[in-house]
Amino acid sequence: MGVAALAAELRVLLGEENVSEDAAALDRASVDGARLSPIIAGQLPLGRAELVAWPTSADLIAATVAAAVRHQVPITPRGKGTGNYGQAIPMSGGLVLDTTRARAVVEFGDGYVVVEAGVPMAQIEHEANARGQQVLMYPSTANSSIGGFLSGGSGGTGSIRHGMLHQDFALALDVVHAREDAGLVHVEGAEAEPYIHNYGTAGIIARAKIALEPLQPWKGLFASFGTFEQALSVIRSFADLEPTPRLVSADPVTLAEALPADEGIPAGRASLRAILDQASLEAATALVEQAGGRVELIREGTQAMLRMSRISYNHPIEWLQKSFPGKYFHLEVAGDALIDRIAEVEQVYAGGMLHIEAQKGRPIGMLAGIYSSADEVYAGFDRLTELGVGFHNCHQWYVDYQPERTAELARTTDPRGLLNPGKLQQELTVRTGRQA
Ligand SMILES: Cc1cc2nc3c(=O)[nH]c(=O)nc-3n(C[C@H](O)[C@H](O)[C@H](O)COP(=O)(O)OP(=O)(O)OC[C@H]3O[C@@H](n4cnc5c(N)ncnc54)[C@H](O)[C@@H]3O)c2cc1C
CATH class of the missing domain: 3.30.465.10 (Uridine Diphospho-n-acetylenolpyruvylglucosamine Reductase; domain 3)
Incomplete structure (x- = not known):
């Protein structure tokens, strides 16, 4: 394969500033969110780019691909490189085609x-x-x-x-x-x-x-509860609110305390955060209070909703790992058992704790546990199945x-x-x- 010849051709096609073979640029282009998995982290590095190119338009993306194919150089596309689990690692080396400058x-x-x-x-x-x-x-x-x-x-x-x-x-x-x-x-x-x-x-x-x-007129509701079970008890009702919420996330105390400091997430309490249509705010507040919780505050505006989203899905796990480096792994999980059998679900792994997201039908979540070995992670799969928990091995x-x-x-x-x-x-x- 002709990486050097491709680099020369791309410099003409894209301009000197949009092609790099510098070591630091190659290193940056060769990592993604894989470190979220201790199983994959133990196998890194899994590949390293030999060349990075930043085509600045859709047409130049096509021209870059054509050139790489002519030189028979592998092409790993890349956006911001936040993908989990090694998806964006250039395992055969070659070209990393970074699209972040094609942004019309x-x-x-x-x-x-x-x-x-x-x-x-x-x-x-x-x-x-x-x-x-x-x-x-x-x-x-x-x-x-x-x-x-x-x-x-x-x-x-x-x-x-x-x-x-x-x-x-x-x-x-x-x-x-x-x-x-x-x-x-x-x-x-x-x-x-x-x-x-x-x-x-x-x-x-x-x-x-x-x-x-x-x-829609979105409002960001931050609620807190004395126990995680209280927060879990309203997850399905929140998913059924009308109009349908945009996001409903909840965390037990340890995960909530790992999140960035926020007056809507008080220390020592389980946290529930929801992006709700204004029309459902009253019903949501009633659900929180009936379950023994309290509404901490309400926010609005695009920026505030984006900030709430940035502490949902995988992010609480990332924050947990920042608070306790090297300690936790996680699995993507789903099913009503996450609510109905939470104590047993948490016991599948030592230190087990759940971040949950409301969905229509069945909730989904991230089950964190203390990491010891890949085999111990896999050993929990049968028990999760017995409990009726669907899971995705993200390692x-x-x-x-x-x-x-x-x-x-x-x-x-x-x-x-x-x-x-x-x-x-x-x-x-x-x-x-x-x-x-
Ligand atoms: C803490 C954390 C939280 C996350 N939360 C979520 C979440 O809530 N929901 C969710 O869906 N994902 C989530 N992810 C996964 C990931 O961040 C998202 O999927 C993100 O949108 C990927 O975009 P990116 O620009 O970073 O892509 P990259 O990481 O750069 O690429 C992702 C994959 O797509 C390929 N790719 C990139 N661009 C192109 C292209 N133009 N054409 C073809 N292939 C391409 C790459 O080769 C790679 O395989 C999370 C990841 C982390 C680490």
């Missing part, structure tokens, strides 16, 4: 926006709100890129109503296949779906048209959403296996099975 907001319309891959989700939400609209969902890593969210993410603020992002979130995509004559390939609706949540292994997303909806980097379909598509869109090599494995073992 191409078109806002009624019910949609067209953006280039590197535009941050928080920017889209801010700009949509200013036009009386909102995105259907965004992750707790709100500064991450739309291309990275579509390729590595699954949901977040907005998911109680809209589910996960492979369900009608993207209306159309301009993708780039790994071909010598690569250009932008426009796919819509059902044709776009197979490119989502597979880490760029079947095509690189250069531009996306995503759905918007009318902006692996393989595409585990529709892997066979992705492999089938990649046979034509990436015949030489140059896109994010190392992430596509058709036969997943039981340990990596997605059940949550």
Whole structure:
């Protein structure tokens, strides 16, 4: 493979300032959120970039891919690099194609926006709100890129109503296949779906048209409870409030105390935080008080809602790990047992504690425990199954959403296996099975 020749070609194509072989840039381009998993952290480094390029437009993303394919250099696409579990690590070296300088907001319309891959989700939400609209969902890593969210993410603020992002979130995509004559390939609706949540292994997303909806009058409610069980007792009722809340997160005392200091999260108490439509505020307050809790404060405004989102989903685990370095691991979990059998769920792992997110149907969460070894983590899987807890083993980097379909598509869109090599494995073992 011709990395040096590719670097020379890309310097002409993209400009000197948008190509780098500096050691520090290569190091930065070779890490993601993998350290959240102590099992993967023990295996790092799993790969190192040999070249980084920052194409500044969707067309230049396509031209960069075409050049890399001609030189037979592996291509690992990258947004903000917040993806968990090694998804963005260039395991075969080669080129890291960083999209964060391709950030044109191409078109806002009624019910949609067209953006280039590197535009941050928080920017889209801010700009949509200013036009009386909102995105259907965004992750707790709100500064991450739309291309990275579509390729590595699954949901977040907005998911109680809209589910996960492979369900009608993207209306159309301009993708780039790994071909010598690569250009932008426009796919819509059902044709776009197979490119989502597979880490760029079947095509690189250069531009996306995503759905918007009318902006609602959101309020951020912070409540606290004497016990976590009291907070859990209102999770399902919160999910059923009308209009549907955008986010409902709760934490036991240890997790709540690990979060950034906030007067809405008092020490020594379990915390519940919810982004609610103004019309449901009174009913939500009544639920909190009936369960023995108290409303600490209410916030409003785009910035405040983004801040609340940044302490939801995986983030409480990240804060826990900052407070107790090297101590905890986590699993993604789901099911009513998280509420109905919480004491038994917490006992599956030493030091077990749950961060929970309300969803329609069944709650989801992050179960943290004290880490001793990978085998001890896996040993808990049978007990979780017995308890009726669905789980996703997040300590692996393989595409585990529709892997066979992705492999089938990649046979034509990436015949030489140059896109994010190392992430596509058709036969997943039981340990990596997605059940949550
Ligand atoms: C603390 C923490 C909290 C998180 N919370 C959430 C959450 O609430 N919801 C959620 O869904 N995720 C969450 N994540 C995972 C991740 O942050 C999100 O999925 C994020 O949106 C990824 O965006 P990114 O720009 O950082 O992508 P990256 O990390 O740069 O990339 C993610 C994956 O997509 C590929 N990729 C990047 N750009 C493209 C492209 N243009 N085309 C094709 N492939 C591409 C990469 O190769 C990689 O495999 C969390 C992660 C952490 C560490």
